Amino acid sequence: MADKATAKILETFPFDKNQTVVMDFACGIGMISQRLVPHSKSIIGVDISSKSVEFYNERATKQGIPAEQMKGICADLTERGKAESDVFGGVEFDVIVCNAAYHHFDDINQMTKVLASYLKPGTGALIVTDILESPEAARALGSHGHVVAYTSGFNEELVRSAFADAGGLQDFSFKLAFQMDWHGADVGLFIAKGIRPSS
Numbered sequence: 001m002a003d004k005a006t007a008k009i010l011e012t013f014p015f016d017k018n019q020t021v022v023m024d025f026a027c028g029i030g031m032i033s034q035r036l037v038p039h040s041k042s043i044i045g046v047d048i049s050s051k052s053v054e055f056y057n058e059r060a061t062k063q064g065i066p067a068e069q070m071k072g073i074c075a076d077l078t079e080r081g082k083a084e085s086d087v088f089g090g091v092e093f094d095v096i097v098c099n100a101a102y103h104h105f106d107d108i109n110q111m112t113k114v115l116a117s118y119l120k121p122g123t124g125a126l127i128v129t130d131i132l133e134s135p136e137a138a139r140a141l142g143s144h145g146h147v148v149a150y151t152s153g154f155n156e157e158l159v160r161s162a163f164a165d166a167g168g169l170q171d172f173s174f175k176l177a178f179q180m181d182w183h184g185a186d187v188g189l190f191i192a193k194g195i196r197p198s199s
Contacts, residue, residue: 001100001180001189002031002032002034002035002099003035004177004178004180004189005032005099005100005129005177005178005189005191006032006035006036008129008177008178008191009032009036009097009099009127009129009191010036010039012125012127012173012191012193013095013125013127013193015036015039015040015095016039016041017038017039017040017041018041019041019094020039020040020041020094020095021040021041021042021043021091021092021093021094021095022036022040022042022043022044022093022094022095022096022097023043023044023045023046023088023093023095023096023097023115023118024036024043024044024045024046024096024097024098024099025046025077025096025097025098025101025115026046026047026048026098026099026101026104027045027046027047027052027053027056027072028047028049028052028056029052029055029056029059030045030055030056030059030060030070030072031099032097032099033045033056033060033070033072034059036097037065037069037070040069041069042068042069042070043069043070043071044071044072044073044088044091044093045070045071045072045073046072046073046075046077046087047072047074048074048075048076049074050074052072053072053073053074054072056072057071057072060072073087075087077111077114077115077118078110078111078114088118091118092118092119092120092121092124093118093119093120093124094119094120094123094124094125095119095124095125095126095127096115096118096119096124096125096126096127097127097128097129098115098126098127098128098129098130099128099129099130100129100130100131100189101130102128102130102154103130103131103153103154108158108159108162108166109161109162109165109166109167110166111162112126112162112163112166112167112169113166113167113168115167116167116168116169116194116196119195119196120196121196121197121198121199122195122196122197122198123195123196124195124196125193125194125195125196126163126167126169126193126194126196127191127192127193128159128191128192128193129177129189129190129191129192130153130154130189130190131153131154131182131187131188131189131190132153132154132155132176132187132188132189132190133152133153133154133155133158134152134153134187134188136185136186136187137152137153137182137185137187137188138152138153139185140182140183140184140185140187153187154190156174156190159174159190159192160172160174163192163194164194167194168196168197169194169195169196169197170194170195170196170197171193171194171195172192172193172194173192173193173194174190174191174192174193175190175191176188176189176190177189177190177191
């Protein structure tokens with residue numbers, strides 16, 4: 001899955017290994033970061049699981065990837081401004097990617113708004129891949145309701161509303177990325193993109 005998702009992300013945004021600064025949100029152990037690092041100037045992985053972030057950083061160190069190029073931090077970005085300081089030290093991102101995690105968030109509108117606030121004005125892109133709404137998705141996700149907020153996947157209008165209305169993002173796009181087996185069900189994954197306006 002990570003290979004397919006990364007290929008679609010790279011098709012969706014013009015990465016430049018000398019300039020592109022990336023946030024991999026809900027990064028887990030870094031499956032997407034590992035694949036994007038050759039195409040990026042730097043990547044910051046963000047996750048609420050300290051164990052995942054520890055593994056993320058250990059793996060990067062073992063591979064000889066310097067922390068300035070790829071590092072994970074444990075942070076909850078649910079509401080910007082609640083923390084005592086900006087965990088990114090004022091960095092604005094060229095692209096924020098979030099792979100297969102939106103279905104875990106209680107409020108995708110609030111989460112999108114927060115993520116959009118970390119993008120570079122005028123050019124920064126939010127790219128999300130997750131499960132398309134379908135009966136198969138409902139079967140695959142339904143039994144995970146204790147850890148999954150959106151138990152039937154997402155349709156275009158729901159994601160468009162989060163990106164455009166809540167997040168204030170422009171140039172919205174949404175399309176089928178690929179099909180895959182998810183907990184025994186054949187589900188579609190979408191890729192969505194929005195750009196932060198200049199003002």
